[in-house]
Amino acid sequence: MSKSSRATAADVARAAGVSKWTVTRAFTPGASIAEHSRERVLQEAAKLGYRPNLLARSLATKTTNLVAILVDDFANPYKLPVLEVLTQALQAEQMAAVLININQHFDHLSAILDADQRQVDAVILVGTDFKDEALNEQALPASRPPLYVLARESTIAHIPAVSCDARVSMAEINQHLWQRGYRRPGFMSGPRSLSTALGRKQHFNTFWQPHCGAPVPELRAGSYDRNAAAQVLRAYLQHTSAAERIDVLMCENDALAIGAIETARHEFGLRVPQDLAIVGYDGDELAATPSFNLTSYRQPLPQMVAALIRMLKGELPPQSLNLPGELLIRGST
Incomplete structure (x- = not known):
């Protein structure tokens, strides 16, 4: 040789x-x-x-040990730790990830069809804007690889999701805020998606609306981006008198909360939490720094990924799971 x-x-x-x-x-x-x-x-x-030669082996085993990961919101900083934990777990099981960037030129259905042609063993949706019409069973090929949603809830029956339990997490957050004496809440939302819904807003509103006797104001950022959060909070504070403002803002994730804290403090001179308390969600490391000291809810990412890996390996039947995380109480509330 x-x-x-x-x-x-x-x-x-x-x-x-x-x-x-x-x-x-x-x-x-x-x-x-x-x-x-x-x-x-x-x-x-x-x-x-x-x-x-893994390619040659796949011809015999009819498995490639390749898993496609679809991401459509790279502006969200939480995606990096999600991808880190997920790819590390896949590699530990001799599986490799194929990362697909969903954008205006390459939608979710195109990505799934492309992944099917590459003979991946499964497709994991790690994003926000997965639409029912693109993911219904009629639009997808019968031979497609199995689909899973990670870190969000799925409203499509045939797509299992592994996520943080929104009902449990929001109950803990709501109880904490109520005991701290906040009575004028607001909610900052991110993208408006169809098939991968977030129950955070629903459970927040379900608690606060009867307690407050009025609908909870919603600040719609439209994306998980701190600049979008700054823009929507800036508009709210400019057009709302101090006497009528909310006293606590629940943000759908930490990226929004960080943008809100920066805007409240540095553009309007507000004290956090004395003038405006702010809560995030995800448990991002940046949120824990002294600059933000953000109260947040840590998603059980290692446990969620472990459950998903067990489904990929056939050790656990495909199913939707909601796992409890941990409330991290810090100085922003």
């Missing part, structure tokens, strides 16, 4: 004095093979620089 050629399983088999199928079993997790044979194969493979 020349130095420029790539070592094959046959080369390793000859060097180790075993059959080609023994080499295959040595690199197959859980395969039946004597330990001394496996060690000899791995030693010779290391000498030759041999690595199994």
